[in-house]
Amino acid sequence: MQDGERPSEVIIERRGTAGIIRLNRPRALNSLTLPMIRAITEALDAFAGDAAVASVVVTGEGERGFCAGGDIRALHESARAGDGLAGAFWREEFRLNHMIAFYPKPYVALMDGITMGGGVGLSSHGRHRIVTERTRLAMPETGIGYVPDIGATWLLPHAPGEAGTWLGLTGLDIGAADAIHARLADLQIASSRLGEVIEVLSILPLGSAPSDVDAVLQALSEPPAEGQLQRNAATIDRAFRFDSVEAILAALAVEEGDFPAETRRVLLTRSPTSLKLALRLLRDGRRSISLAECLRRELGACLQMLHNPDFFEGIRAAVIDKDRNPKWSPSSVEAVEAASVEHFLKPAEPPLLL
Template identity: 70%
Template sequence: MHGIDEVIIERQGSAGLIRLNRPQALNSLTSPMIRAIASALGEFAADPSVASVIVAGEGERAFCAGGDIRLLHESGKRGSAEAETFWREEFRLNHAIANYPKPYVALMDGITMGGGVGLSSHGSHRVVTERTRLAMPETGIGYFPDVGATWLLPRAPGEAGTWMGLTGHTINAADAIHARLADHCVASSDLTTLIEAISVLPVAASSANVHRVISGMAAPAGESRLAAISDMIDRALAYDTVEDIQEALTRETGDFAAETSRTIATRSPTSLKLTLKLLRAGRKSASLGECLNRELGACLGILYNPDFYEGVRAAVIDKDRNPKWSPASLAEVGDAAIDRFFVPARPPLFAM
C-alpha cells in the first residue's frame, strides 16, 4: 500500500504500518495526513489478512507534536472553512481509533503532544519509551485540550488530568502510564524488534496476543512524579473554579505546588476557565463522542477568541514567548464569556 509523502502506509507480515513522515515538523498533522491515516485504517479494517495496525513517527524526535497550528491560525484570520474541516476530520479519526475493530498499537516515542495524544491514547495498545515527552499544552496558546482529551484527562486518577490540562506541562513515560494515557514502556532501541514480533503474529491474532508480545518486551518505566505527589494534586485541583485552585495551591508547601501555581498564572485566563469547565463536563459525559461534539463547538468559538491568535503569534510565529492575554486576569473572565464556547456545532459530529 502507499500513502502520501507525509504518511507512509505499508504492510509487514500480518501488520498494517502507518508511519508519520514529517520529521522536520515533528510529524505534526496536516489535513492530507489525517485523510491518509483515516483511509488506511479503513482499508486495514476491511482486509482479512491484516491482524493489527501499528502507528509510529519517523525520525528520533517525535511521534507527533500535534496539529498544524499555523493552518488553524491562518484559516481563522481569513474566515475560511479550513479550520472547521480540519477539526471535523481529526475528531472523527480520534473516534475511529477509539472504536477500531483490530488491535491498534501506537508507538509514542519522543514528543507526543496535542493531536499526537489523540492519535495514540485512544488506541487499544499504547506504548511509551524513555524518550516520550507527552503534553496537552494548549492553555499556553489560548486554546484548550481537544482531540477527545476532555474524555481522557478526567479519567486519569484523581486530579492528574486536571493538572495536565491546566498547566500543559510535559510528562514522561511513567507519568503517562499513571495518567492512563499509555499502557507499557518499551525501550526505544527495541521498537523495531517489537514491530517485527507483532507482524509475525497469525492473522487470527487477538488483542490478548498483541498484549502478550508488548508486555513481554516491556521495561519498568520508573517512578511517576504525578503518582508520588498525587495527594497534593488531588487536594489542590479538586475545585471547580481556577481561582479556588490557585488559592488552594498557595496553602500547599513544596516546590511542585509553587511551580504549578506559577505556570497556571502564565496561561490564558480564558483558556484556563474554558479548559476546567470542559474537563468537568467530560467527567460527567457518557461517551467520547459526546465530548468530541462539545469540543468541536468550543473549537468554533476559539476562532473568535483573541487569545488564540495572540498565543499562536507568541509561540509559533514571532516566538517571543510573551503573549499578552485579553482579558489578562481570571477575575475579568465572566461566566458569559465561557458560555459562548458551549454553543453546539451544527451539524454535530455524532448523533447522541
C-alpha cells in the first residue's frame, strides 16, 4: 500500500492451499459495506474456480469482532436520500448468504468476538463455523426498528425448541456455548489457537473433503460450557411457543425467576412493529422449504422497512444521537395493527435472483 492510500476493507490472500478473506474495518467492528460484499463475492468466486485452493477461511481483523453486521449508518443515509443503495446492499448481501450456504469447497468462518446481523450471515450459513471464548453473537435488529434478515428466518427456526424465537425477538447476545446449542456454530476453539487453525488448513491436501476439515478443527477444539439458553430451555419453550407477541409477554409475566423477568423487560424496549413482524417472519420461516424462500421474503420486508418510521428512529437512537432512547410508533404491541404487519410482506420487485 502506498503512503496516503486507504487500506483495503477486505484483504484477500492465499496461504498454501487456503484462500483467506479478511474483513478489514476493525475500528467499525468490520461492519459491512456494499464494496465489501462485492469484494467477498468476487473472492469466493475466484477461490471456487481455483484448483490450487482446498478451503476458504473468513476472519475479521482486530481483536473485538468478526463482523458487527451491515453498516447501518450507511443504510440509514441511503434510506433518507432514497438513492437505492440500501436495496442494492441487501440484494447483494442476500445473494452472498445463499452462495455461502451452497459453497462447493470447505468454508471456515472464525467467529471471534462480536458476530452480529450480517456477520451471522457470513458465518452461520457456512459448513464449518468456529466460535471462541470471546464470541458474542446476536441478531439485534428489533432493537433498531428493523427485523432479522440475512436468512435468519431460515436459521433461527432450526434451533432447538424456541431458542431461535428468543434470539430473534430479544436481540440479546449469546456466547459460544449457546451459539453451538442454537445450531449457529459447530465448534469452540480458543482464540489463541486461531492462527494455528489457519496454518493447519493451509497445508490441507487439494481435494480435501469437508470431513477432513472437520477432523482438523475437531482436534483443535474444546468442549463448550453450558449456556443460558440451555439452562433456561424449558422456560423459553413454554413462553415463546405462541404465535403472538402479546401471548409471549403474558406467558413471561407468570414465569418465575430472573431470566423470564429480564427477557420480558428487554422485549418491552424493542420496536413493537419489529417484534410483530419478526415473529411473523420466523413462523413463516419455520414452514418454508428453503433458504431461498426465506431470503426472498426477508428482502420484501427489508425494502418496506425503508418507509418505516421505527427504522429511522432506531438507528438514530443507536448510532447517530446515541441516546439509546428510541420513541417507537406505535409505542405498544397492542397498538400494532395486523394490516400494518401484512404491508411488510409484499414481495420484492424485482424478485431476488439467487
